[in-house]
Amino acid sequence: MSADPWWVQSYPLPPIYATSDDFAVTVNGQEVPVTAFAPEPGSGVEYHYAHFSFRGTATVEITTQAPITSQAVSPLAFEIPAQVSGNRLTFALNRSRYLIVKIDDLKELVIAADPTESDAPAAYGSGIFNVVADFGADPTGEDLATKAVQAAIDAAYAAGRGVVYVPAGVFAIGSIVLRSRVHLYLAGGSVLRATADPADYVMKFRHDSLSMDGTWLISTEPGSSDITISGRGTIDGQGARMRKDSSYLNHLLVPVGTRGFTVDGVIGRDSGSWAFLPSRCSDVRITNYKGFQSQLQYENDALDINECQDVTVRHTIAICEDDPYSTKAWAEDANIALSWPHPRQPVERVLFDDVVAWTHCAAFKVGNGHYSHQRGITYRNGYVYNATRAIAIDPCYGTEPCTDILYEDIDIESLDHDRGNQNWLLINTRERGLGIGPVSGVRINRINIRDQGGLSPLVAAGTAAGAIDDVVLRNVVIEGTPLRTFDQLGITLGPNVEEPTVEYRGC
Numbered sequence: 001m002s003a004d005p006w007w008v009q010s011y012p013l014p015p016i017y018a019t020s021d022d023f024a025v026t027v028n029g030q031e032v033p034v035t036a037f038a039p040e041p042g043s044g045v046e047y048h049y050a051h052f053s054f055r056g057t058a059t060v061e062i063t064t065q066a067p068i069t070s071q072a073v074s075p076l077a078f079e080i081p082a083q084v085s086g087n088r089l090t091f092a093l094n095r096s097r098y099l100i101v102k103i104d105d106l107k108e109l110v111i112a113a114d115p116t117e118s119d120a121p122a123a124y125g126s127g128i129f130n131v132v133a134d135f136g137a138d139p140t141g142e143d144l145a146t147k148a149v150q151a152a153i154d155a156a157y158a159a160g161r162g163v164v165y166v167p168a169g170v171f172a173i174g175s176i177v178l179r180s181r182v183h184l185y186l187a188g189g190s191v192l193r194a195t196a197d198p199a200d201y202v203m204k205f206r207h208d209s210l211s212m213d214g215t216w217l218i219s220t221e222p223g224s225s226d227i228t229i230s231g232r233g234t235i236d237g238q239g240a241r242m243r244k245d246s247s248y249l250n251h252l253l254v255p256v257g258t259r260g261f262t263v264d265g266v267i268g269r270d271s272g273s274w275a276f277l278p279s280r281c282s283d284v285r286i287t288n289y290k291g292f293q294s295q296l297q298y299e300n301d302a303l304d305i306n307e308c309q310d311v312t313v314r315h316t317i318a319i320c321e322d323d324p325y326s327t328k329a330w331a332e333d334a335n336i337a338l339s340w341p342h343p344r345q346p347v348e349r350v351l352f353d354d355v356v357a358w359t360h361c362a363a364f365k366v367g368n369g370h371y372s373h374q375r376g377i378t379y380r381n382g383y384v385y386n387a388t389r390a391i392a393i394d395p396c397y398g399t400e401p402c403t404d405i406l407y408e409d410i411d412i413e414s415l416d417h418d419r420g421n422q423n424w425l426l427i428n429t430r431e432r433g434l435g436i437g438p439v440s441g442v443r444i445n446r447i448n449i450r451d452q453g454g455l456s457p458l459v460a461a462g463t464a465a466g467a468i469d470d471v472v473l474r475n476v477v478i479e480g481t482p483l484r485t486f487d488q489l490g491i492t493l494g495p496n497v498e499e500p501t502v503e504y505r506g507c
Contacts, residue, residue: 139169186233214249239272429466460494
């Protein structure tokens with residue numbers, strides 16, 4: 001790594017991805033490739049992204065084809081000043097940020113400005129298992145690399161500990177399984193890319209609502225411990241293509257029954273179904289993760305925490321059609337969970353901190369799936385670029401309680417007016433035929449709502465089984481106006497919810 005205090009690292013654009021025709025980006029005068037994200041065949045570009053790492057100060061310059069007449073750098077809560085000169089937009093960063101830049105009528109440009117890596121391993125040496133140099137994996141994506149990558153993982157495990165090093169290049173893989181004390185490192189410019197052929201996988205689940213079978217791309221061995229995935233590379237599910245051509249689904253990352261699982265810095269993109277699913281794990285750390293999903297594919301959540309304990313999700317961005325961030329607890333015989341290790345577990349002590357969401361569904365969600373107790377869940381420093389609902393607690397599918405929930409310092413920019421059911425708050429315990437659980441001990445504090453949507457916030461309880469109790473809101477600002485009374489919130493209360501069960505303590 002350079003000793004330059006203003007160091008910038010860009011990464012080669014993998015040849016399987018198209019370069020943006022709309023934007024060029026430089027950082028401190030260094031060109032950074034811009035990827036046009038267009039996963040579904042024939043669908044066109046959904047958004048663009050530029051990815052780099054830096055330390056010190058980064059001056060970002062975005063160039064477009066035509067003069068710029070309007071622009072916004074989101075999250076607006078960051079208050080990043082930008083200057084426009086003709087067809088150039090310039091702003092400076094002094095810390096890692098994940099931004100969404102909107103210029104005129106162009107598709108959004110995501111700026112994924114990562115921190116520099118503090119512990120990147122060497123490509124060769126003792127304890128390093130290089131998938132190309134040592135195991136002959138094809139870096140062009142032409143030949144299947146599954147056996148080589150899995151052999152590297154197994155060799156690192158047999159050695160007692162090791163780094164599986166994936167250099168820049170494209171590696172076509174079917175399902176691979178990580179084992180204890182293995183560190184999978186994806187160098188910048190590397191892509192582990194799912195093949196689009198279901199024959200390369202073992203079926204792992206049935207997604208009932210989509211009536212499709214599916215698989216796991218990268219998973220862990222149940223009962224494993226101390227597993228890490230890091231780097232600045234990409235895990236690509238080719239999910240839109242597989243879903244359209246083969247009616248088959250994949251999850252990108254499924255740590256199952258693992259204690260001590262870490263993900264840092266990688267991009268996860270284009271899963272055909274829910275993308276990243278820590279399931280029945282403990283001690284999970286997810287940082288600097290970029291979840292880039294299609295906004296056209298229903299049921300493609302970016303990150304679902306399933307029946308895990310002691311989870312920290314910090315400094316991430318998630319873009320998808322469905323829920324970017326959620327917690328869930330499924331029945332042991334649910335099709336989605338049939339391959340998870342048993343028994344069923346609670347969701348406990350989960351923190352989402354400094355997280356950016358862009359979705360057509362619920363940005364920061366607790367639920368669905370309440371077959372186990374969900375408690376101690378915190379969303380803090382959350383930024384909603386766009387969503388149908390910003391804050392949602394929806395304990396359907398199961399009857400276990402949902403308690404001790406905190407939403408704090410949430411900034412809501414826009415609610416999706418195309419969907420017609422948008423509101424900034426939903427707490428819904430109305431029975432819908434598959435069981436419902438009670439909700440209690442909810443704290444919602446310091447919420448800045450720039451766009452409150454077309455519907456009133458809704459707090460609705462159906463029966464005693466789905467009771468709502470001890471909900472306190474504080475310090476809510478709507479479109480610049482601090483609210484001082486409960487009536488100003490405009491909350492629609494269901495027939496079994498009354499004050500002071502739901503209270504507001506003004507600014």
